[in-house]
Amino acid sequence: MVETEKMGSDDLEDSRILDLFFERSEQAIVELTDKYGRSAKRTAANILNSESDTEECMNDTNLAMWNSIPPEKPDNLKAFYMKVARNQAVSKYRSNTARKRNSLYDTALDELEDCLAAKDDPSADVEAKELSEAINAFLKRLSKEDRQMFVCRYWLADSTEDIAAKLHCRSGRISVRLFRIREKLKTYLIKEGLI
């Protein structure tokens, strides 16, 4: 077993955690979850709204990380871990046959669904890839803070309270800003002919 080094703060540097993965030391998962597990679990919980599903999702996430590193050597370990956790959570969310629509992820999707309501013409429904490209083009035009708000809400499914805590402001401000961003997105997508 490799001895862990504590560099400055209690958390191990990402490069050391990656080394542990490459050395096939199980300590890698311990250190990874110590450092980023709270954020990943919160995102999974936002999407799944079930303690048991969240635990199962985190186990699947850690296994997916173990199986993918190596050969993957992510430049941004946190982003990679969060992406895997979120993907696992969303997959589980979609496959749940008896899902109750009361998770934060549902609330977030509701907000966007209301905002992006299309014409009543099924043939006019846009492809996800096309919508994704348009959303990225739209996000490029926003300020960094507005982009962060959007992604925290609609990709991480953060509550407005959590977003406010992250940005050190009041949740009322977040709700108002998100409303405005959604309105701008709707206007943009109308202009692009997507809705």
Next chain:
Amino acid sequence: MSRETISKALDGIADEYKAEALELELPASAASSGTEEKIMHPNEQKTKRFSRRVVTLALAACLILALAVTAYAVGSAVNSPKAAEKVAREELAKWKEMGLLSEEITADGPADKIYEIEGHTGNDYWYGRIFPHSYDVRWYMGKEGKYFLNLSVDTITGKIRFASFEARADETDVPVKEIEAEQPVDPENPEGEWAPVTMYLYDNFDDIFPADMTVDRFCSLLAEYWGFSGYTLADTVDEAYYDAHWSAVDGNSLLKDMPTDNYYLTVFFEGDQDGAPMYIQLSQFPGRVNMNIGTGHAVG
């Protein structure tokens, strides 16, 4: 558009934007569980309202007493341009804290101009009264700034008695109207050739105040700020200003939906010592929007 499509599209958000969002850390003390929104128990709400009322009454009594005792003795709470700028910033922060203004409004850097306004009449259709002693503290928009602010601070009470805000439209804002105009080809030479130009009007009023702000709520907050007990929305009759005979808007309507073309709303506040009206006006100029709130006499 189906939820499935939206969900899959969100999966495709660019990695750089995801990484940006992940830069943000949730403080360890954050209370939210992430799966439930905090709901205040009805009894907790009642207790908070009762407590708030008691505190409000106590503060109002203290304020009245303090103003009565110190109004002449102090001479002015704001006795220099520097003090006026400091007070203007503090009052701007209060307005934002109260929810009167959008959180985005900022007074960037030092004020660009500070004018001392001392005892003279103004235009009839705005004031028609002797001005009190005040300082107009201004932050200009410049070529690239987002906001223009003019906060007129009453020197006795240290409160904003008149405010003007302008917000430039963002790149992502969509124009709501095109207007054709002419302007000099060379901006430095207005006597030279003029050419037609298309200008665009926007409705980005939520850069100035919250999008869901109603007229009633706005006036209630102003009454609270100025220490009045209530208000009445009145018709505007002003022969000097476009021979105005305009009806008051519905208090339940959204402030942002108030007419912007040759219109202003007249409001009378209860408890005001001489019944002078206050005005709210929204305007749309090429590339930016404007809100004026004003009264021509000392308040509080």
